[in-house]
Amino acid sequence: MTEFNLYEATGLTSQELAEVFQYNPRAYMAVRGAVAEKHLEKVLENLMQRGDIDDYRSALGDMEKDFYLQVQGKPITLECKNVEVIKTSNNKSSQLGYVEYLAEQGHLSSLLIENILREIGPLKNSLQNLSSSNLKNFFKRLPQKYRESGLVKYQYSASKVPHPKLGQLPDNDFINQFSQSPMTIDFQRTRNSTNEDGDTRRNRYYQVGEIDIVAACLFARTMEWKFLYAEAKNFEKHAQYSDRYSNRLRIEPGFWTSDLVELIST
């Protein structure tokens, strides 16, 4: 392995790089996908050392799955996905809960809150009394690092989970902790390819059979780089395209497990 020096690569100190990620959520987001894959690779390396898998390799190029495993002569494809950030803007109580958390943690001063309240119209006595459209306006005026996905939202999410450490509870009980706001995965490619004759929309969805196992990285909801695994054959199919999986993937008690070995050895 060649030495890769962060300072050489970026000309920034680790503190300065931290600032880049803090104030540029999109840059952090792009990195996080690769970081999750690295953590998954460490899991696989460990399993190989223990002899639970014979071999693995990561993707070599576009359109490849993230990892290819060999288990007792059987090839298995493994796709790594980050779970989505908690929804903080889908209803009033979730918005309020998040804003209150920001205030409690000292991210938003009461002065800042008052100023935003003043900006969005006639002064209301409190956040709680805002209509949902005014609350939406309030959100739009928050600094980007709070409004968008990032460490603060992940911390908020983890703070709402009584037992955020995977393994402390049976997997189904662990998953049930999120029943108020289930963990989800955006299970689709990012863009359509346009060179398809006819329906180009379909290309965005994963084809049934192209992935054996999905590893869901929980970091965005628990602050841990840990994974839940499931066999893709259990996933819902797309309503319109029977040869594709639905892009809405929800982690619910049932076929998700923290034990990858159990999945691949069956």
Add this chain to the structure above:
DNA sequence: CAGTCCTCAGGAGCCCGGTA
């Protein structure tokens, strides 16, 4: 009718490689 839930389409920022 306000509030909620959910899906769809596409964006930001990164990169590579085929083609004009």
Add this chain to the structure above:
DNA sequence: TACCGGGCTCCTGAGGACTG
């Protein structure tokens, strides 16, 4: 060689459907 389509990552926002 420059351009641009499209690959990757995850996320947002609009808007339709539903609910109380």
